[in-house]
Every structure is written in structure tokens, then in C-alpha cells.
Amino acid sequence: MNIEFPLLKPLLVLEDDPAHQLRIYKILESFGYEKQDILFSQTIDFAKNICRSNSVKFMLVDLNLPDGSGIDFIESIRDKIASTVPIMVLSSWNTFDVIYKALHVGATGYVLKEKDDFELIFSIRTMLKGGAIIDPAIAKKILKNMNSASELSFDVNENVDTNLSMREKEILACVANGLSNREIGVELNISKFTVDVHVKNIYQKLAVNSRTKAIHAAKQIGLLC
Structure with a gap:
């Protein structure tokens, strides 16, 4: 790849999935990054x-x-260690609350993992050139939520059951904090399957x-502040 801008080195990749690590490494290698330039972490x-x-x-x-x-x-290192470092989130999460939180605490880009290699290359190139990148699908979601208050303040169905169990309330709070079902299971010391069942019940009760x-x-x- 013909690079017309300097590479930012070293580069940190915080990703726990080996398959995604390999994918990212190959993409970065196409830019001209060498093995010693990329610092991988799974935690x-x-x-x-x-x-x-x-x-x-x-x-x-x-x-x-x-x-x-x-x-x-991102929030813990943004002001202390990396106040000006570009940070691109590469995630499967596409809910408005999670996206907003990531950008609010200091992410300068947000791209979905489901995008193909060409789109990831374009996103990384944009970041390396000093730009900010927001996945188009995410941008639409943000604009929709910002411009349509009715989407965020819908009428509550009269059939909604507000009588959630204590466990369901705990899980709902975790969901609001952006945790995945797997992370909620670890947090509450229960299986992911059990979390899946509770989340389904919460959906049914809240319609x-x-x-x-x-x-x-x-x-x-x-139920939430």
C-alpha cells in the first residue's frame, strides 16, 4: 500500500479475540506496520x-x-496518559447508549467489526491522517436519536409489567452500563445462559x-435513573 502520511507508532490493539487480532494485524501490516510497532493486549x-x-x-x-x-x-487513560492519542473503537456493539458513552469519554472513531477489510482500511487511514471516523450506520443512529426526541420518549404500553425481580433489576442496570450478557454473567457470577433468560424476561415485561x-x-x- 502506498502510504502518503506517517504511521503512528507504536500502536496499541486492545482485543481479546485471536481471530480479530490476526485480522487487524494483517490490515496494519498492509499499511507498513511491522511486528514491533504493534502492541497487543487481551485485557x-x-x-x-x-x-x-x-x-x-x-x-x-x-x-x-x-x-x-x-x-x-478509554475513560481511565484519556486524561492521564493519552490525552491527544487517536482512539478508534472497533466493536460489535451498535446501540446508541454504548456508542454515545464511548464517544463521550474520548473515542475519536467508532467502527463496527462486521465491516469488510476495505472499509476498515479506509477507517484506519482516515484516523492516521488526523481525521475522525464514525461508521455511516452509527452516524445515522446518532442523528436519528438526536433529531427525534419521540424515539427516546415513547409512550409506555399500558401492559408493561414494572414488577421486575431483584435479579432482573440488577441485570437491567448492567445492560444500561453497556455490559454484554457474557460480562453481566461474570459480574453477577451467573452463567451467560441464565443472563439470556433474564434479559428475555425483561424484554417481555417492558414490552x-x-x-x-x-x-x-x-x-x-x-426503574433506572
Whole structure:
């Protein structure tokens, strides 16, 4: 690949999935990055250590990590270690609340993992050239939520059951904090299958079909602040 701009080195990749790590490595290699230029971490704790001992110039961050949320990682290092470093979130999460939180705490780009290699290459190139990148699908979601208050403040169905169990309320709070079902299971020391069942029950009681709608419905009826 003919590069007309300097590469930002070293580069941190916070990603726990080996398959995605390999995919990212091959894409970065096409830019001209060498093995020693890329610092991989599968956990937030190790990524923080990398940032403390290296002057990282660019970061690619997943949100679902074994020891927490990539959003918390970005927030924890943004002011202390990496105040001006471009940070691109590369995640499967596409809910408005999670996207907003990531951008709010300091992410300068947000791209979905489902995009093909060509789109990821374009996104990384944009970031390396000093730009910010928001996946078009995500941009539409943000604009829709910003420009249509009715989408965020819908009338609560009269059949909504507000009598959630204590466990369901705990899980709902975790959902509102952007945790995946796997992360909720770890947080509450229960299986992912059990979390899946509780989330389904929450949807049924709140008469919704998505996490975003569950969060907004819960806020409207006072289950969440």
C-alpha cells in the first residue's frame, strides 16, 4: 500500500479475540506496520501497563474485554496518559447508549467489526491522517436519536409489567452500563445462559425488543435513573 502520511507508532490493539487480532494485524501490516510497532493486549489491565511503559501514538480498542469495558479503559487513560492519542473503537456493539458513552469519554472513531477489510482500511487511514471516523450506520443512529426526541420518549404500553425481580433489576442496570450478557454473567457470577433468560424476561415485561428500548422504557417508568 502506498502510504502518503506517517504511521503512528507504536500502536496499541486492545482485543481479546485471536481471530480479530490476526485480522487487524494483517490490515496494519498492509499499511507498513511491522511486528514491533504493534502492541497487543487481551485485557484492560495489561493495556494500561503498556500505556504506562510506552508512548502509544494510536489505539484500536474493543469494548467487550475479559476484565471490563473498553469504555472504562478509554475513560481511565484519556486524561492521564493519552490525552491527544487517536482512539478508534472497533466493536460489535451498535446501540446508541454504548456508542454515545464511548464517544463521550474520548473515542475519536467508532467502527463496527462486521465491516469488510476495505472499509476498515479506509477507517484506519482516515484516523492516521488526523481525521475522525464514525461508521455511516452509527452516524445515522446518532442523528436519528438526536433529531427525534419521540424515539427516546415513547409512550409506555399500558401492559408493561414494572414488577421486575431483584435479579432482573440488577441485570437491567448492567445492560444500561453497556455490559454484554457474557460480562453481566461474570459480574453477577451467573452463567451467560441464565443472563439470556433474564434479559428475555425483561424484554417481555417492558414490552420491548431491544436493549436501547428496554433502557429508555425503564428510565421512563422510574426503574433506572
